[in-house]
Amino acid sequence: MKKLILLTAASLFWSATLFAAGTQYNLRVDGLACPFCAYGIEKKLIKTEGVESVTFDLEKGLVLVKAKEGMTLTEAQLKQLVDDAGFTLRSVSEQAL
Amino acid sequence: MKSFQLFLAVGTLSLFWCGVASAHDPVFSPGPHVLYKEGVEVHVGAHSEKAGQEKETELGLELTYGLTGDWAAGIELPYASVEDGADKSNGIGDLRLFTKYRFWRKDSLGRQESAAVLLNVMSANGDDQANPPLGSGTTDALLGFTYGYESLTWYRWTSIRYRHNGEKSGEDSSGLRRGDRWLVDLALGYRPTFPVYLKPDTVWILELNGEKGQRAELNGSTLANTGGSEWFISPGIFWTQRNFAVKAGVQLPIASDLNGNQAESDYRAKLEFEWHL
Numbered sequence: 626m627k628k629l630i631l632l633t634a635a636s637l638f639w640s641a642t643l644f645a646a647g648t649q650y651n652l653r654v655d656g657l658a659c660p661f662c663a664y665g666i667e668k669k670l671i672k673t674e675g676v677e678s679v680t681f682d683l684e685k686g687l688v689l690v691k692a693k694e695g696m697t698l699t700e701a702q703l704k705q706l707v708d709d710a711g712f713t714l715r716s717v718s719e720q721a722l
Numbered sequence: 723m724k725s726f727q728l729f730l731a732v733g734t735l736s737l738f739w740c741g742v743a744s745a746h747d748p749v750f751s752p753g754p755h756v757l758y759k760e761g762v763e764v765h766v767g768a769h770s771e772k773a774g775q776e777k778e779t780e781l782g783l784e785l786t787y788g789l790t791g792d793w794a795a796g797i798e799l800p801y802a803s804v805e806d807g808a809d810k811s812n813g814i815g816d817l818r819l820f821t822k823y824r825f826w827r828k829d830s831l832g833r834q835e836s837a838a839v840l841l842n843v844m845s846a847n848g849d850d851q852a853n854p855p856l857g858s859g860t861t862d863a864l865l866g867f868t869y870g871y872e873s874l875t876w877y878r879w880t881s882i883r884y885r886h887n888g889e890k891s892g893e894d895s896s897g898l899r900r901g902d903r904w905l906v907d908l909a910l911g912y913r914p915t916f917p918v919y920l921k922p923d924t925v926w927i928l929e930l931n932g933e934k935g936q937r938a939e940l941n942g943s944t945l946a947n948t949g950g951s952e953w954f955i956s957p958g959i960f961w962t963q964r965n966f967a968v969k970a971g972v973q974l975p976i977a978s979d980l981n982g983n984q985a986e987s988d989y990r991a992k993l994e995f996e997w998h999l
Binding site: 655656657658659660661662663664665666668669680681683684685686708709710711712713 | 746755757758759761790791792824827829830831832833834872873874916917918919920921923925962965967998
């Protein structure tokens with residue numbers, strides 16, 4: 626019985642950890658041709674509530690945005706942020722972390 | 723007559739400053755880059771030029787604000803040091819206001835092509851009575867168009883600008899007006915190593931800069947030793963890391979067709995630091 630309780634508690638903790646990790650948004654952005662210019666996107670996104678980190682893969686035109694658990698970024702919101710930075714948002718996909 | 727020549731020379735340095743978010747634009751000419759919306763750019767730079775006995779150095783602090791993702795505006799506060807033989811002057815130069823609007827942009831994977839118009843207004847606050855003068859004593863305006871193509875490896879830009887110079891007023895110089903000036907530029911940039919975000923990034927730049935000035939006028943009569951054209955070849959470098967940039971270059975004269983008896987340019991040089999906040 627003691628083992629069963631421990632096992633249940635451990636699995637609950639594991640699943641809570643899994644779902645507490647938030648969401649990663651993969652942004653395909655056109656026009657990203659230099660790292661200095663990409664800073665504008667980082668600056669706009671990092672100021673957005675719930676955004677934990679922003680990383681870039683310039684070769685693939687990817688901006689990877691990690692958002693905290695429970696925070697949702699809409700496509701319209703991301704499109705506006707990217708446009709304000711002077712680039713074009715081509716597509717967005719998301720994955721749970 | 724010498725004071726006229728000095729007056730006519732002032733204002734050349736202000737051509738150095740392209741104004742508005744020069745990030746990843748050429749060193750001596752404007753490109754279509756602007757600043758992200760609500761972004762602030764702090765830009766400090768030193769420009770120097772020598773032509774015969776005249777030597778001018780200017781330090782400038784430039785602040786730019788991104789009004790939208792395609793429109794930026796700012797102000798530049800210069801501090802000038804001018805030498806003409808044994809005479810020297812130091813002090814605040816002519817303050818400049820500038821704006822740039824990117825009216826067209828075509829983005830694709832790893833590439834950006836765009837075009838912009840720009841306007842600079844140079845005030846008359848610098849001391850034009852100093853010897854040599856630190857300001858032009860006139861309010862001048864510069865209107866320009868620029869196109870740029872940027873990729874992860876290659877860059878190319880072109881621009882054309884027209885500078886309209888105001889008429890000088892005052893007891894000793896009323897009716898004196900420097901000639902208007904056309905400027906055309908072609909530039910090519912090459913990035914030897916693939917860029918990685920947060921890592922240092924270098925772009926080598928080679929520019930061809932041309933200037934053609936009309937003759938100055940005094941009470942409606944043209945002055946012989948004024949105006950003409952000069953062409954420069956200008957190697958430069960653009961080094962960046964995240965939100966910090968260093969830009970440097972030198973303009974070397976390759977052709978000169980100045981009217982009358984005027985000193986040809988020996989060199990012009992520029993060093994700039996830029997932060998995006």
